[in-house]
Amino acid sequence: MTAILEMQGITKTFPGVRALSDVNLSVREGEIHAICGENGAGKSTLMKVLSGVYPHGSYEGEILYDGKPARFRDIRDSEHAGIVIIHQELALVPLLSVAENLFLGNEVASGGVINWPLAYQKTEALLRKVGLTEAPTTKVEKLGVGKQQLVEIAKALAKNVRLLILDEPTAALQENDSQKLLDLMLELKDQGVTQIIISHKLNEIRRVADRVTVIRDGSTVSTLDRSEITEDRIIRDMVGRDMAHRYPDRTPRIGEVLMEVRNWSVMHPDQPRQVIRDVSMTVRKGEIVGIAGLMGSGRTEFAMSLFGRSYGRDIRGEVTLAGARPDLSTVSRAIDAGLAYVTEDRKVLGLILDEPILRNISLANLEGIAKGAVLSRGREQQVAERYRKAMNIRTPSVFQRVVNLSGGNQQKVVLSKWLFTDPKVLILDEPTRGIDVGAKFEIYNIMNDLAGQGHGVVMISSEMPELLGMCDRIYVMNEGRIAGELTRDQASQERIMALILQDGMKGEAA
Structure with a gap:
């Protein structure tokens, strides 16, 4: 060949x-x-x-x-x-139609005028090739990420790739x-x-x-x-x-209950439906607690609503953290109470990509780099250098813009930002998404170190082997509810899926 x-x-x-x-x-x-x-x-x-x-x-x-x-x-x-490249960050224009995106810069035109009937005809043929049935006039913003990825491939096929x-x-x-x-x-x-x-x-x-x-x-x-x-x-x-060992060894030293959530319920921010239904869970000192579930099960919505009510409305329920009833009504108050949340979307919600590493690390705890009411740039640099070494962030300088870092190193910057707040409980939402096995292992070690210091760690992940390899207990969510709870010894991929299916059948019966 x-x-x-x-x-x-x-x-x-x-x-x-x-x-x-x-x-x-x-x-x-x-x-x-x-x-x-x-x-x-x-x-x-x-x-x-x-x-x-x-x-x-x-x-x-x-x-x-x-x-x-x-x-x-x-x-x-x-x-x-x-030669056509489809980047990890999709290059589609959300407010334009599928047809407009497919031929953007490669317009179907004659005499300087776009031939829309021919463009729509070609769009339908290209969409059929990638298995989509959407109308050519459908706006890209109405499509899910999976279908947008297929539109990108159709766009490549339009260029005779x-x-x-x-x-x-x-x-x-x-x-x-x-x-x-x-x-x-x-x-x-x-x-x-x-x-x-x-x-x-x-x-x-x-x-x-x-x-x-x-x-x-x-x-x-x-x-x-x-x-x-x-x-x-x-x-x-x-x-x-x-x-040989994908997950680092750890001898759990689990203590008393650090955080307890009782009967947590959340309404959708824009629609008249309940997203989270009476969720109750506990996290102990030194414990890594997993949350498993399929896409749309409510895992991220639950975490965000807990963290300063940054998702949803009509939020009800009780939270106890370190023996007290914390004020979690805003993100800043949640941080002050000892809660931190590493978002699943680091590039949009976790980082300011055009800012340098040291600015991102200090962002959630400006008081930690302040002298009186004035921010100390020298102190900010010292803190950033400390985390650069501790987290093994591969960069020639903490003044480098975060946008120029690899995905794994960006994730370490996000973790550094939240560790600098010294949280009692750290919620990690898909902490290893889009990073390689070496960087994953380093993040697993960081999680183990946090648990070893007595912090509570909550890990949301779509990778079941990751949950099974890292967690002391796993809560299984389905359709906004807790479908079950498994200890490390009880947990397996089959049992997790069985709980999801059983809960789904209960929901249909109800």
Whole structure:
């Protein structure tokens, strides 16, 4: 099988950082080729070099496409050659229709006038190819994230794509949407579309990839054929060591009840329906408590409503924290009471991306860097340096903007921000979403350290193995209710799913 793409000796340097060092990549025509590596390994940078985001001349090395040198000046050049990249952050315009998004910058026009009937006809045909039945006039904001991802692929097909690059395509998708996307990738492969996928989800890579290239610290480590692809091998090449134990060992030292929630109920902020129904739970000192449930079960809504009533209305129920009845009526009062919440959406709700690391870390506890009523920039830098070392945030300086960090390092900045508030109870909502196995292990260690110091930790996760590997107890939520509670010894994926299904049947009967 001939190579459609050869990247030879690619080196890319930013001020103070060498992101890529002599990277080599060969992609065969018609294959699905996976690229794996830890956050910050250089995967996305390599794809930006390929797609012209970083133009020819800004890097060293050579790109051969169809056996000829490719010197793309910008992303239009690469798209004209049939190379289309779909970034992790979708590039759709929410207020425009599906058809308008599909042909934005690539309009179906003659004589300078858009031919809307032809555009709609082509849109319907493209949507059918990706398994969507929505009308071309549907606004993108009305679609879920999974369908928006499919619209992005339809948009790529509209550009006569030959080489499709998908950067973490399932990171924000629930299981059903992820499977549909993987099925579509296999269908596109059958149609002759070559694909490159960047993903941390090793089970998905094993399902679709023909070959895998592993990058570590900006350099190519290995390229594996399908027969060689195993999770253990990929992990070893990614992190440079065996990870026989995916979850760090911990001897629980569980104490008295630290936080108790009783009969917590929440109405939807805009609709006349109850989202959370009489939820009761406890968290003890030194305990890691998990909350399991399917998408839409109310896990995030429960956490946000608890944290300063930042979600919902007509909130009722009682909370006891460290033996007192705290005032949780606002976010600032919840923080003062000893509650912290790490959101599942770090880029929108957890960080100010254009601000430097030190500004983000101090944001939730300005009093901690103040001298009297004046903020101390020297104190702010000291605090940031302390957390940079303690959390192993990979950055040349705490003055670096957070937008330039990898996903794993961004997550460590969010954690640092909330640890600086010295919380009694820390709620972690999908704390390892979109980060690699090495960074996950570091975050697991941070959770264990917090529990070892007597803090309470609540972990919301869609990854059941993660909950089973880390938690002392697990509450199972379904349709805004607690469907059951399992100890570490009782918990298994089968029992969690059984509780969800049993609760669903009860709800239907009621």
